[in-house]
Amino acid sequence: MFGRGLAWIRSALKGLIHLPDYGESSGRYQRLRRNLIVLMILVTLVPLFLMALINRYQYQKTMSLETIEPLRVRVNDTRRSFEMFLTQRQSALSLIASTHRLDELLQGKTLARNLSALKREIGGFVDLGVIDSQGMQVGYVGPYDLEGKSYADQHWFQEVAIRGTHVSDVFLGYRQFPHFVIAVRHLSPTDEKWWVLRATIDTEKVNQMVGAFEPDLHGDTFIVNRAGVLQTPSKFYGKVLETLPMELPPISYEPVVLEREDPQGRQLLVAYTYIGSPAGVLMTVRPKAEILRSWYAVRSENIFLLLFSSVVICIVIFWTSNGLVRRIEESDKKRELAAHQMQYSSKLATIGRLAAGVAHEVNNPMAIINEKAGLMRDLIDLNPDFPERKRLLPLTDSILDSVSRCRTITHRLLGFARHMDVEMKPMDVNYVVREVVGFLEREAFHRSVEVKLELDEELPMIASDEGQLQQVFLNILNNALDAVGEGGRVVIRSEIREDDLLVISFEDNGSGMSEATLKHIFEPFFSTKKKYGTGLGLSITYGIVKQLGGTIEVESEERVGTTFRVCLPRSAPAKVA
Secondary structure, eight states, X not given: OHHHHHHHHHHHHHHHSOOOOTTTOTTHHHHHHHHHHHHHHHHHHHHHHHHHHHHHHHHHHHHIIIIIHHHHHHHHHHHHHHHHHHHHHHHHHHHHHHHSOHHHHHXXXXXXXXXXXXXXXXXXXXXXXXXXXXXXXXXXXXSSOOTTOBOTTOHHHHHHHHHSEEEOOOBOGGGTSOBEEEEEXXXXXXXXXXXXXXXXXXXXXXXXXXXXXXXOTTOEEEEEETTSBBSSOBTTTBSTTSBOSSOOOOOOSSOEEEEEEOTTOOEEEEEEEEETTTTEEXXXXXXXXXXXXXXXXXXXXXXXXXXXXXXXXXXXXXXXXHHHHHHHHHHHHHHHHHHHHHHHHXXXXXXXXXXXXXXXXXXXXXXXXXXXXXXXXXXXXXXXXXXXXXXXXXXXXXHHHHHHHHHHHHHHHHHHHTOOSXXXXXXXXXHHHHHHHHHHHHHHHHXXXXXXXXXXXXXXXXXXXXXXXXXXXXXXXXXXXXXXOTTOEEEEEEEEOTTSEEEEEEEEOXXXXXXXXXXXXXXXXXXXXXXXXXXXXXXXXXXXXXXXXXXXXXXXXXXXXXXXXXXXEOOOOOOOO
């Protein structure tokens, strides 16, 4: 299975970096560039994004442990403190009830002394009352006049009569201010009569205790009963005995943290736990934005860093891929150009050998024709009275002229055939120009193109290769003839320039070239002759001139004409033998 996976990866990578063979696709380099960019992006950005996702998950997990878990612990600690607060006071009341008889508590100042001891030792007590089994408060000590009040019809009295203890919700009662009470029932072991010891608890103590567990200014901790009435004040949702403006969370006696939305539309993290007695819910509310502010800041920084890194990586990938593909393309073009040049040179060599063979084969019958025509003329000259003299002499002269023209053509063919390899030697550039023009004068005549020579006869001899220069001049003159069309004009000049370079210029009045075309004319395979051009002529010409130590200058204007200047280095004057 693992081997198959590796094979699939190798196959995919091979498909991405595959470069089509020559001629398979005109956009093979664009495809290679695209595939390289895709491959490099996959290799760099995919691991980067995976790492970012892993970091995000790990950071969220850490944030959960550092924010949500402390909320759960805080709620649990607050519940335990509140339950301990109630248990201590309930135990103190049970202790007083179990250590005193009813008549002892009602005699003298016993009840007052017990209240004073509770306030001093435990704290949080407001008053203390004794209620008989009929619901009548028979003893009371505290700031209010409540002795003789009947609680027989109160729900809490009925509950304490049955269960033995009772912790009430916060209520107003006779006092008309929020408070809650703790009541314990005491059953006499002798006469099985029972009575209730009831104490009012200061709610400020509870408020301070609950508020002490919320040190954050943005948080809110409070207690609400099962009916949704606040038992302690809330920073966000109202005072004691006001209704909480949101739905109570699901019942759970273990600390739970969940996300909620309050009536103001704020996203909250709510930590809560249910309390058994008094029945209610202890809740801690924290705005999610405040809790996760540091996470949002880190997330924004990570996103910015990720995007910035991605942009930089993409720029580097595009720059590297473009440079790499451009170098590959240039290398392929140079290799292809070298192959074409070798093929071209091989064809020229073959043409040269064929031309030499044709020249020799033509020269032999031409020599015979020349001898026979000469003999005919000599015989006619020896016989002045020959009757057909006037008719045959022009014909023999025409034969001799044609033979001479054929000799000149074969001589030029042999000249081209002998100059295939680079051989630097003193030469006359004007002679090479005239030789090239002689080859193309018939074609120029048929096209009605005027080829004008303005050659400096005082040009010095230069060291160069005659065959290579013939090829250069032939290519440039052919392009000029193609550019001017019917009735055009080509002017060929030779001169010595001020920078001591010998310059041969070819000026035509043809269609000219645009600036965009001028930038690419020496590039391999770039051609404006869409139907029959190979795009190699000027590229090879440029290479030959460079090889000979010269340069080519081009000036062109659309619908005006083009001028090519071949600049060759000058050598010391020499005579040709």
